[in-house]
Every structure is written in C-alpha cells, then in structure tokens.
Amino acid sequence: MTNNKQIPLSVPNLSLDILENIKECIETGWVSTGGRFITEFEEKIAKYVGVERAVSCQSGTSGLHLALRVLGIESGDEVIVPTVTFIAAVNPVKYMSAEPIFMDCDDTLNIDMDRLEDFLENECNYIDGKVINKKTSKQIKAIVVVHVFGNPVDMERLMKIREKYNLKVIEDSTEALGSYYLEGEYKGKYCGTIGDIGVYSFNANKIITTGGGGMVVSNDQELLDEVAFLGVQAKTNSLYFVHDEIGYNYRMTNIQAAFGIDQIDRLEEFIETKIKNYNIYKKALQNIDGLTLLPFRQDTRSNHWFYSILVDKNKYGIDRDELLRKLNEENIQARPLWRLIHKQKPYVGSQSYRIEKAEFYEKNLINVSCSSNLSEDEVEVVVGKLMEYKLPSV
Structure with missing residues (x-):
C-alpha cells in the first residue's frame, strides 16, 4: 500500500511565534542588512557555543570563503579537504584560486586521520615551518574538516597534527551546530570552536534555519574583525564610501536573523x-x-x-x-x-x-x-x- 502523506527528508521546524519578529522588521523598515535582530542572533549563537563573538554572513559557503581569505589562502596554495562532503565545503578553495587535495573518510564518514597523517609524513616535506607537497612543490596551508551529518571529527588528534605541521584548521560545522565533546582535552567544547575558524549554516535543511544564512566563530578576534570587514564590502570609511580592499556582499539580513533568534532558543x-x-x-x-x-x-x-x-x-x-x-x-x-x-x-x-x-x-x-x-x-x-x-x- 502506498503511503499517501509525504514524509520529507529534512525540513524546517518553524513556529508562528516568529511572526512578531517579522512584523517588527516590516514596521521599522529594517528588512535588509541592518537591524537589531542581527546583533541579537550573533550574541545568542556566541553564547550557545561558548565563544566571545560570532559574525553573521549570507551562507555557510560565504563563511567558508571568508575563513579561507582571512587565513591567508592565496592563488597557488593547496588545502586538504574531505571527499565525503557537500561540494560547497570545497568550492571556496577554488574561489581563492587555490587547489584542493582530497582525503578518504573513516567509518564515521569524517576525514580519515590515519590517511591524513600518512600523506603529510610520506608525500610532503616540512621545510622552515611550511608543508610542501612533493608531487606539486606547492605549499599546503590549511585543512578543511567537515563534521559530517553532525558527527564530530576527532579534533584532539587533528589539532596535534595542526601543531606538528603548522597548518590552519577550518571547521566546517555547517551540519554540526549543537554537537560537542563529552571527553578528552576538548570536553564541553562545541564543534566549530576548536580550530582556527568555525562556520555554521542555517540553510532550510539544517537543524535550525533562517532560510539561508551562516555564522563564523573564532577565538581569534582579529580574524573575526577581518571577516566582519570583508563581508560588508570592505568599507574603510562607510560615510564617504572608501574601499581599500576587495570585499563581498556577504551580509545576513535582519529578516533572516528574526527567524534565527527564535530557532536558536528551540x-x-x-x-x-x-x-x-x-x-x-x-x-x-x-x-x-x-x-x-x-x-x-x-x-x-x-x-x-x-x-x-x-x-x-x-x-x-x-x-x-x-x-x-x-x-x-x-x-x-x-x-x-x-x-x-x-x-x-x-x-x-x-x-x-x-x-x-x-x-x-x-x-x-x-x-x-x-x-x-x-x-x-x-x-x-x-x-x-x-x-x-x-x-x-x-
């Protein structure tokens, strides 16, 4: 017998309580990239995951792009990435004109740490604090790890690898908001808060949603300052429209954040x-x-x-x-x-x-x-x- 009612894979869980927030956006005119809900949502996310500050952005993908940019990934650099992930975790590497190197997964579906260590030890040279790929003679500067389906990566082991090889770590936590560690060095720490930069997504299929939108967190406030600066078109002087760098229109809207402040509470x-x-x-x-x-x-x-x-x-x-x-x-x-x-x-x-x-x-x-x-x-x-x-x- 056919099931007549559709049972979807993963859809938003929304409440009509959000309507009051949306009504305020409309009545005040703050529907775009300014307004109190953006600040409130950033503060709520930061408090929830236990960091000092969070910076909102247009999407998880834009957050990853900004993360690579502020960590100094440049044209010709290489970045280690998993092959088991959604393509949006890897495309930002190409946005920076850098090249990905793909790693296998283990039985958690996350990046295989054994293969990662084997690659770094046997396929690379470590010279003057830089990892040089023997095959390409290019520098590997960073690792992007994805907490696949909300299952946390072995960050304790990864951060030891980071320390040994002087690599930057970007935590793609777009699927893992709310996941945290119960044991070990990072007991009580949330996914996204351990590496150099963490990124969350609020796409409609994620555990909470703003329709779109993302958030960047870090324990390095200078990095977050740069993320915030670049995400609003890199305005050096907003009154006189001075731009000394190439920036991006990666801002979250107030309406999106109006959804978010209700969603994070649930x-x-x-x-x-x-x-x-x-x-x-x-x-x-x-x-x-x-x-x-x-x-x-x-x-x-x-x-x-x-x-x-x-x-x-x-x-x-x-x-x-x-x-x-x-x-x-x-x-x-x-x-x-x-x-x-x-x-x-x-x-x-x-x-x-x-x-x-x-x-x-x-x-x-x-x-x-x-x-x-x-x-x-x-x-x-x-x-x-x-x-x-x-x-x-x-």
Missing part, C-alpha cells in the same frame, strides 16, 4: 527529538538483517542531524539504489550519500590520496527521514517500509 528541543527518533530507528533496524544504522561517536553529544543507513544487498535482498527508488515512490524522501567530490567534473584533475572507504559508502549508504518535527508515527511508517522491502533469505 535548538535543544530539536536535538532531543532527533536523538529520540534516531533511537527508534536503531532499535527497529536491529531486527532487519542487511540494514545498519551508522552510529554517532559515543564520546560526544552529536546533534544527530542526519541518519545514515548502510545497505548490504547480500543480506537485505535489494541494493541501495533499489531501496532509494522504492522509498521515494512511497512519498518517503530518502537520498544517497553525496557524489564524492574528487569525482565531480570540476575536480577530476585534482590530487586525491588513497581514497577507498569513501567509495564503499558512496555506493551503499542512504539517508532517511530525520526532520526535527518528524513524529514517532512517521518513523514507524518508514521502518515498516524498510521491513516490507526486505526479500526473504535464500
């Missing part, structure tokens, strides 16, 4: 629902041979943004693509893992290093419905279909 409620629904999936999938729900790191409190299921065709009876087709035909939105970035047309000529595990997950992983307003009944509908589609063992 974030913990959203995470609680996501964890509860994840555990329903987990219990049910233990009884479905051939489907494995990927875990989140036990030494962290993940925001559980996306749920990932590994499909073993030999045990389940159908492959990942057939399962995707069946679910979507039933109005249950599901999606595959991203196409690996090193295989995307703009990057086929870029350097990649021993990518193996990512290929496996690309072929066999599926993301299932995980909105923060997903009901338990809807989870049961999805689980019921996952049980129904399994073919009897031969």
Whole structure:
C-alpha cells in the first residue's frame, strides 16, 4: 500500500511565534542588512557555543570563503579537504584560486586521520615551518574538516597534527551546530570552536534555519574583525564610501536573523527529538538483517542531524539504489550519500590520496527521514517500509 502523506527528508521546524519578529522588521523598515535582530542572533549563537563573538554572513559557503581569505589562502596554495562532503565545503578553495587535495573518510564518514597523517609524513616535506607537497612543490596551508551529518571529527588528534605541521584548521560545522565533546582535552567544547575558524549554516535543511544564512566563530578576534570587514564590502570609511580592499556582499539580513533568534532558543528541543527518533530507528533496524544504522561517536553529544543507513544487498535482498527508488515512490524522501567530490567534473584533475572507504559508502549508504518535527508515527511508517522491502533469505 502506498503511503499517501509525504514524509520529507529534512525540513524546517518553524513556529508562528516568529511572526512578531517579522512584523517588527516590516514596521521599522529594517528588512535588509541592518537591524537589531542581527546583533541579537550573533550574541545568542556566541553564547550557545561558548565563544566571545560570532559574525553573521549570507551562507555557510560565504563563511567558508571568508575563513579561507582571512587565513591567508592565496592563488597557488593547496588545502586538504574531505571527499565525503557537500561540494560547497570545497568550492571556496577554488574561489581563492587555490587547489584542493582530497582525503578518504573513516567509518564515521569524517576525514580519515590515519590517511591524513600518512600523506603529510610520506608525500610532503616540512621545510622552515611550511608543508610542501612533493608531487606539486606547492605549499599546503590549511585543512578543511567537515563534521559530517553532525558527527564530530576527532579534533584532539587533528589539532596535534595542526601543531606538528603548522597548518590552519577550518571547521566546517555547517551540519554540526549543537554537537560537542563529552571527553578528552576538548570536553564541553562545541564543534566549530576548536580550530582556527568555525562556520555554521542555517540553510532550510539544517537543524535550525533562517532560510539561508551562516555564522563564523573564532577565538581569534582579529580574524573575526577581518571577516566582519570583508563581508560588508570592505568599507574603510562607510560615510564617504572608501574601499581599500576587495570585499563581498556577504551580509545576513535582519529578516533572516528574526527567524534565527527564535530557532536558536528551540535548538535543544530539536536535538532531543532527533536523538529520540534516531533511537527508534536503531532499535527497529536491529531486527532487519542487511540494514545498519551508522552510529554517532559515543564520546560526544552529536546533534544527530542526519541518519545514515548502510545497505548490504547480500543480506537485505535489494541494493541501495533499489531501496532509494522504492522509498521515494512511497512519498518517503530518502537520498544517497553525496557524489564524492574528487569525482565531480570540476575536480577530476585534482590530487586525491588513497581514497577507498569513501567509495564503499558512496555506493551503499542512504539517508532517511530525520526532520526535527518528524513524529514517532512517521518513523514507524518508514521502518515498516524498510521491513516490507526486505526479500526473504535464500
């Protein structure tokens, strides 16, 4: 029987309480890139993740672009990036006319630290505080890490690598707002607040949304000053319109921030629902041979943004693509893992290093419905279909 009600993958969880904020924007005329909600939202995000300051921007992508710019990435430089991510995590490297080097993932779907260390030790020279790629003779200046699906990267190990090789670290935390560490050196620290710069996204499918928009955080206030300066067209003198550098129109609007100040207050409620629904999936999938729900790191409190299921065709009876087709035909939105970035047309000529595990997950992983307003009944509908589609063992 077909499921008549659509169960989306990941949609905004909005409240009509926001309307009062929107009404104020309209009545005061502050609908664009100025207004009190921008400042209030920046302050709320900074307080939530435990930093002194946050700087809003147009999107997570623009935040990553600004991060690379203020960290000194220039034309001809190289930046280490994961291949398992959305392409927006990598494109800003090209915006700077720099070149990405792609790394494999581990079983958390995050960048493989073993491969990263092997690459730096065996494929690079460390000369006068600079990492030089043996293959290209170019300097590697930074690493972009993505906390994939809200599952925190091993930042303790990464920051030791950073220290050893004098590299900058950009935390793409666009999927990981609310994820933090429960153990180790960074106990209590939120994703995005450990590297040189962290970036969050408030796109409509993220755990909180402003429709679009992003936020940049750092413990280096000079970097944040530069991010704020460049994001508003680099005005040296705003009264007389003096611009001494090339800047960008990367400002968040007051209307977007008006959504944000309500959304951030509900974030913990959203995470609680996501964890509860994840555990329903987990219990049910233990009884479905051939489907494995990927875990989140036990030494962290993940925001559980996306749920990932590994499909073993030999045990389940159908492959990942057939399962995707069946679910979507039933109005249950599901999606595959991203196409690996090193295989995307703009990057086929870029350097990649021993990518193996990512290929496996690309072929066999599926993301299932995980909105923060997903009901338990809807989870049961999805689980019921996952049980129904399994073919009897031969």
